Amino acid sequence: MRKTVLAFDIDQTLNVAKTPIPDEIADLLIDCLDYYEICPISGQKFDQFLIQIVNRLIERGAKPTQLEHLHLFVAQGTQYYRYNNYTTKQYGIKPIVSVEVSKNHPFAKYDEAKWEQVYNYPLTNEQVEKISSAIETAVRELGFWEEDKLAPGDEIIENRLSQVTFSALGQKAGTEEKYAWDPDCKKRNKIVKRAKELAPEFDYEVGGTTSINAITPGMNKQFGMKKMLKMLDVKKSEILYFGDMTQEGGNDYPVVQMGIDTITVRNHEDTAYALRGILGVTE
Numbered sequence: 001m002r003k004t005v006l007a008f009d010i011d012q013t014l015n016v017a018k019t020p021i022p023d024e025i026a027d028l029l030i031d032c033l034d035y036y037e038i039c040p041i042s043g044q045k046f047d048q049f050l051i052q053i054v055n056r057l058i059e060r061g062a063k064p065t066q067l068e069h070l071h072l073f074v075a076q077g078t079q080y081y082r083y084n085n086y087t088t089k090q091y092g093i094k095p096i097v098s099v100e101v102s103k104n105h106p107f108a109k110y111d112e113a114k115w116e117q118v119y120n121y122p123l124t125n126e127q128v129e130k131i132s133s134a135i136e137t138a139v140r141e142l143g144f145w146e147e148d149k150l151a152p153g154d155e156i157i158e159n160r161l162s163q164v165t166f167s168a169l170g171q172k173a174g175t176e177e178k179y180a181w182d183p184d185c186k187k188r189n190k191i192v193k194r195a196k197e198l199a200p201e202f203d204y205e206v207g208g209t210t211s212i213n214a215i216t217p218g219m220n221k222q223f224g225m226k227k228m229l230k231m232l233d234v235k236k237s238e239i240l241y242f243g244d245m246t247q248e249g250g251n252d253y254p255v256v257q258m259g260i261d262t263i264t265v266r267n268h269e270d271t272a273y274a275l276r277g278i279l280g281v282t283e
Contacts, residue, residue, distance in 0.1 A: 001237040003261075006032055006278075007073075007228065008271070009243035009252055010042040010052060011208045015268055016175055018208070020052050025268055026060040028275040029053075033066040035282050037232055041073035041224050043205075043213040043251060045160045046081060048171075049074060050112065064110050071232065072115070076213065076251070077224010078162035080118040080231060118231065121219065122161045127202075131164040131214045132157050134199035138191050144168065149177075162219065166191070168210035178209040188212050189249070207251035222254035236260050240278075242271050 011017040014025050021029075032038055040053055049072045057067070067083040074081060123131070135157055139145045146169060147156060154170030168181055168188075182188055185206050192204040192212060205213045205220060229236065239260050243252030246264045256262050265271050 001235065003036065003238055003240045005037045005039055005228070005232060005234055005239040006275075007039040007041055007225070007239055007241045007255075007260075009245065010040055010044060010049075012244040012267055013242050013265055013271055014040065015052060017178055018048075018052075018171060019175065020056045022268065023060065024272050025275075026056045026062075028272060028279065030057060030060060030062045030066065031279055032275065033062065033069050035279075037069050037071060037234075039071045039073055039228055039232075041077050041221060041228070043076050043160070043163060043165060043207050043211065044074065045158075046072065046074045046079065046115075046117075049081070050115075054115075058110050064114075067110070071228070073224045073228060075160050075162045076215065076219065076221045077227055078215070078219050079120045080227060081115050082118055084114050084116050119227070120162060123159075123164070123216065127216065128159050128164055130199050131195075131202055132159075134195045134202070135164070135166045135191070135204075135212065135214060137198055138194035139166070139168075141194060142187075142190055144187055144191065149173065162215070164214045166212040166214070167208075173210075181210050185249075205251040206249060207245060213251060220254045221251060222258055225255055225258060225260060242274065 008014055015021045029038055040049060064083070064085050068085050070083060072081040136145070145156070150156065150170045151172035154172045156167060156170060158165045158167065169177055188206045192206065195204050195214070203215050203217050203220065205215070207213055236259060241255050241260050241262045242265055243255065243262065244265050244267070246252040246256050246262055263274055265274070
């Protein structure tokens with residue numbers, strides 16, 4: 001069956017971790033929006049999706065009518081945002097057509113306020129506190145708590161509403177620092193093991209370069225992908241997924257387990273190479 005949806009992890013798949021997507025990826029995604037529903041799905045919060053993806057697409061010339069085909073599956077898909085340009089009121093896939101509007105038409109102007117949350121499955125305050133305590137205890141016991149390295153206003157443990165995320169050096173740390181902190185995932189695997197002992201009712205997934213995402217059981221990317229299938233009204237065979245953590249224990253592995261066609265990439269250069277090939281065939 002022909003693919004109608006291209007889904008992507010973000011860090012290390014579309015960009016260098018925690019940085020805006022590069023020009024080439026932005027340009028390729030803009031081209032893909034004319035042919036496919038584009039669905040980034042990641043443990044990151046909504047604001048980071050805007051900074052790392054949406055703002056870059058606008059800077060590179062994406063039209064608001066194209067953004068109607070961009071679906072943001074935030075916090076591993078436990079939150080879903082879509083751009084309501086008011087050309088339609090229904091959810092789900094719409095026919096991809098070229099819509100030409102004048103520069104002064106309301107649909108031609110990007111407005112960040114038009115991003116709407118379709119659903120959200122937040123943790124309770126009690127769950128957030130229990131997860132946060134388990135992670136902090138585990139990290140301190142193992143000697144990995146490095147609060148002194150945080151940038152002003154940054155935090156190691158972050159409440160992302162439907163998940164709690166541990167970022168060893170915070171979100172604002174430099175890329176080289178992050179890559180060097182735990183390149184083989186050994187530190188984070190130790191943290192996960194201990195946190196699971198302290199709060200076994202939650203699941204913990206290694207992701208990105210320094211992160212661990214803590215969730216209630218089943219609220220991982222598999223949950224997000226199932227919601228994607230429902231919201232876009234498509235079959236698994238219509239989706240092609242790109243991710244860098246597809247190994248067992250990685251946060252992309254639940255997608256592999258679903259039987260969704262997956263391309264494992266090492267970095268955004270691999271993704272760009274694949275997208276050029278896909279567009280070459282599509283166009």
